[in-house]
Every structure is written in C-alpha cells, then in structure tokens.
Amino acid sequence: MTQPPPLSATLPQTELTTHRRLRDQGSLRRADLDAILDAGFVCHLGVVVDGRPLVVPTVYGRDEQQLYLHGSVASRSLTGGTPVCVTVTHVDGLVLARSVFEHGVNYRSAVIHGVPRRVTDPEEKLAGLRRLTEHATPGQWSYVRQPNRKELAATTLLALSLEEASVKIRTGAPDDGDGPDAELGLWAGELPLTSVWGAPVPDPRLSPDIAVPGHIARREGTRHG
Amino acid sequence: MTQPPPLSATLPQTELTTHRRLRDQGSLRRADLDAILDAGFVCHLGVVVDGRPLVVPTVYGRDEQQLYLHGSVASRSLTGGTPVCVTVTHVDGLVLARSVFEHGVNYRSAVIHGVPRRVTDPEEKLAGLRRLTEHATPGQWSYVRQPNRKELAATTLLALSLEEASVKIRTGAPDDGDGPDAELGLWAGELPLTSVWGAPVPDPRLSPDIAVPGHIARREGTRHG
Incomplete structure (x- = not known):
C-alpha cells in the first residue's frame, strides 16, 4: 500500500472551516x-x-x-x-x-x-x-x-x-x-476545571489475586484532557 | 403569562428518541x-x-x-x-x-x-x-x-x-x-474519570486587595459533572 502524502501543517480554510465568529x-x-x-x-x-x-x-x-x-x-x-x-x-x-x-x-x-x-x-x-x-x-x-x-x-x-x-x-x-468595569472593584479571573483519572475499580466478579496491570495503575491521579 | 403544564415525568418515545441500540x-x-x-x-x-x-x-x-x-x-x-x-x-x-x-x-x-x-x-x-x-x-x-x-x-x-x-x-x-473470557486471568474493571474545580486564578490586572467571593471560592476542590 502506498503511503498518502502527509497532511498540510496549516489547516485549510474552506467554506466549512473558515471562522466566522471569535x-x-x-x-x-x-x-x-x-x-x-x-x-x-x-x-x-x-x-x-x-x-x-x-x-x-x-x-x-x-x-x-x-x-x-x-x-x-x-x-x-x-x-x-x-x-x-x-x-x-x-x-x-x-x-x-x-x-x-x-x-x-x-x-x-x-x-x-x-x-x-x-x-x-x-x-x-x-x-x-x-x-x-x-x-x-x-x-x-x-x-x-x-x-x-x-x-x-x-x-x-x-x-x-x-x-x-x-x-x-x-x-x-x-x-x-x-475597560470601565474594572473600576467596579469586583473579583474577576478564571475558575479552572480539570479531569483526573481515579483509582481503578475492579470488576466485583474478579478474583482478588489478579493485580491491576501497570499501564492502568499508573494513570491514577494523572490529568486527562 | 399563563404557566404551561408541567412536562411528563416519563420521556416520550418518538421516532427521534426511541432507543435503537444498547x-x-x-x-x-x-x-x-x-x-x-x-x-x-x-x-x-x-x-x-x-x-x-x-x-x-x-x-x-x-x-x-x-x-x-x-x-x-x-x-x-x-x-x-x-x-x-x-x-x-x-x-x-x-x-x-x-x-x-x-x-x-x-x-x-x-x-x-x-x-x-x-x-x-x-x-x-x-x-x-x-x-x-x-x-x-x-x-x-x-x-x-x-x-x-x-x-x-x-x-x-x-x-x-x-x-x-x-x-x-x-x-x-x-x-x-x-463469560469464557473471565478464565483468562486478566484484570478487568472501571477506570473512573472525574472533573474537579481548581483554585480560582485572578485576572493579572486585578487589584490584589480584591478577594475571591465566597460563591466562587467554595467551589475549589468540588466535583463537577
């Protein structure tokens, strides 16, 4: 199978992708x-x-x-x-x-x-x-x-x-x-939202002597997104 | 303005909403x-x-x-x-x-x-x-x-x-x-994903004496989703 040419590093601006707002x-x-x-x-x-x-x-x-x-x-x-x-x-x-x-x-x-x-x-x-x-x-x-x-x-x-x-x-x-609203004396900023992987939950039907494999265990507490 | 009647507690099954899969x-x-x-x-x-x-x-x-x-x-x-x-x-x-x-x-x-x-x-x-x-x-x-x-x-x-x-x-x-795959001895279960609100980040242009209001501050560390 021949390899297709790589896609352009710049995204194309088409009728569908051209940004109209923001x-x-x-x-x-x-x-x-x-x-x-x-x-x-x-x-x-x-x-x-x-x-x-x-x-x-x-x-x-x-x-x-x-x-x-x-x-x-x-x-x-x-x-x-x-x-x-x-x-x-x-x-x-x-x-x-x-x-x-x-x-x-x-x-x-x-x-x-x-x-x-x-x-x-x-x-x-x-x-x-x-x-x-x-x-x-x-x-x-x-x-x-x-x-x-x-x-x-x-x-x-x-x-x-x-x-x-x-x-x-x-x-x-x-x-x-x-802007003029900065004079209002109100707090302003960002409230961040983060997704985090939790602790693996074993299938209740799983034999307790089967350990969580490393590739799953090491995700706990890491950020997703 | 007259109040419309409340929506039904059971969702309607229409051509668009009837579940076809799963x-x-x-x-x-x-x-x-x-x-x-x-x-x-x-x-x-x-x-x-x-x-x-x-x-x-x-x-x-x-x-x-x-x-x-x-x-x-x-x-x-x-x-x-x-x-x-x-x-x-x-x-x-x-x-x-x-x-x-x-x-x-x-x-x-x-x-x-x-x-x-x-x-x-x-x-x-x-x-x-x-x-x-x-x-x-x-x-x-x-x-x-x-x-x-x-x-x-x-x-x-x-x-x-x-x-x-x-x-x-x-x-x-x-x-x-x-099923028969349970005999494979592999770990199986769920890896949970949770969204959490972080610490408020003040606008860099904000005067440092403006405190984060309670309704924003108290969200930090709480779960979203």
Whole structure:
C-alpha cells in the first residue's frame, strides 16, 4: 500500500472551516488539532437523518491521516456518502468577568468535516480498532484478548479524513480588565476545571489475586484532557 | 403569562428518541434528564447547514420547561424553524474488559430534539441569561454587572423545549465477568474519570486587595459533572 502524502501543517480554510465568529480564538495549526484529538477519547458525531441533525457521543482514535470512529451509534444513518461533523471539546474553565456579557469558557475545540468511509478490510479494521483502543487506554491492546473474526465482523468502524478541520482555543483571563468595569472593584479571573483519572475499580466478579496491570495503575491521579 | 403544564415525568418515545441500540442503557425518566443537564454547562449543538451537519459546543441553562442556549455560534444557521439536536455528555470512566470487543465507556448522555425559538422579549431574555449564568456559576448573576440594553440586544439567546429528549446511562463493571473470557486471568474493571474545580486564578490586572467571593471560592476542590 502506498503511503498518502502527509497532511498540510496549516489547516485549510474552506467554506466549512473558515471562522466566522471569535476569529481571535481560531487556530490554523494542525499541531493544535492533533493535540486536541490526542487529549480526549470521546467525540460528538453529528449526522443528518431525514433532514434533521442527530448528535451522539462516541469513541475515537486516530493516525496521521484519519480519525477512526466507533460507528454503530450512527451506522443506520451512514449508508455511504453521508457527510458528518465530528467535534471534540475540552472545557478548561469558566471565564468570570466583571459583567455578565464578558463571561465565557476557556476551552479547546476541534471540528472535523468529511464523508466517512466504512472500514471493511479485516486487516485495516483490526489496525483501526487497535488505534481506537490504544488511544483511550495505552497498553491495553496487547494486554487483553483481541477481536476474533466474528467480533470484527460485528463491529462498525468508520474512517474520516483529518484534512478539513477547524480549531478554536480560548485561554486566560476575561477581556474586561482594562475597560470601565474594572473600576467596579469586583473579583474577576478564571475558575479552572480539570479531569483526573481515579483509582481503578475492579470488576466485583474478579478474583482478588489478579493485580491491576501497570499501564492502568499508573494513570491514577494523572490529568486527562 | 399563563404557566404551561408541567412536562411528563416519563420521556416520550418518538421516532427521534426511541432507543435503537444498547436499549438497556436507555432511561425514560425525566429526573435522569434533569440531573444530566444540571451536572454540566457545555452542550454540543447540532444544526444542518446546506444539507451538512455542524456540531458546535456552547453553554446552556434551563428551567422546568426549556433549555436556554447561547446561540451566537449557530445563529447564522438558525433563521427560524430550523431543527436542532442538543447533546450533553458526561464521561464517567473507561470500562476495561477482558476482550477488546467488550470495552466501553461509563457515561451519562442526554439528547434533546426540537426547533428552537429565538428569545426576543427583553424581559424573557434577561431571565434566560440569568438561568444560563447561574447554571454555570451559582451566585454570579447578582455579584457582577448585569447586561445593559445594548448588550442584551447583542446577545443571541435560544429557547428549546425539553419535551422531546432521550437519555442513556452506563455504569459499573464490564459485561464479560461471567463469560469464557473471565478464565483468562486478566484484570478487568472501571477506570473512573472525574472533573474537579481548581483554585480560582485572578485576572493579572486585578487589584490584589480584591478577594475571591465566597460563591466562587467554595467551589475549589468540588466535583463537577
């Protein structure tokens, strides 16, 4: 299989990705897109069903070229050639300003547009599921039992090109620190929000002599997002 | 203004809300919907633009009957009568099974369908923005400067009925604890994920003698979601 050329380091500005609002929060760096995708494992997948939007959460992984999506939730709506929109958002905190109007959210968000492809080749499907599994839980693919032929056939995997995407990022303090409202004497700033992995909870049916493997145990207390 | 009748305690099963997959994860309790909405403040708003889906994150609040959405991000697409789908998802942890196939996510998710209404009456807009502000930061509305007429006019607020909604919840251990894979001797269970509010970060331009107000300070270290 020939390798496709690498995607551009600058995100393309298309009809769908050009920022119309809050342009200063837009980023055109593909590195920002990759970082946002790598920081999460659940996306919101949007499809059009009978002319109406449907947005469902699902898990994803990626390689350099494309996103892999667990597609069952939307599979009845994705019968080939159907455009989707995939959005990944990390909420980093509340922006607490001196006025209601200047309130906001610190966040990182990626929006990917495209027509997904159903992965049918068993080898590619296995590779894609490996990306997906390792994305959520690094080290897990080689620890657990991998899919057999029947399970592989029962799994719907979608591949979506990472070519057409847009990124928005907001960080830092509110914007009204040098306006007239700064004279009000009110506290203003950011209230950060952080996601943290907790202590592994064993399946109650698990034999107590089976220890938590290192790749899972060492995540406890680390930051996610 | 006459009060509309309360919404049904059981969520309606319509063409859009009937669960087709993972039916055991579906809930028809409106109380579950309300709890999921109250646990977050960012939703994913899906709209159809030129026949293609667009999914953007935005903030929301609610009353007993409807969701209030900060609608600017999607306002160019919402010119009246346009159906939307609003999804709120809380990711509670990874479900780590003995086989790749049984892996999953513990989560709570609400999906609301409807045609939003642009709120234009200044009094209703103010009340809706209050809900939205207090939803994200209880106590903040009366602490900061409230919107003036010009700011109110510049804000797009949408109201969406909470009538047509569906809920999915998954909790607990993986499902393969009593299958043949349980004999593999592998660790299995849940890796919980928790969102926590951090220490307030003052705006660098803030005078150091302005203290963090109690309604913000007391959130530090509390769980979100």
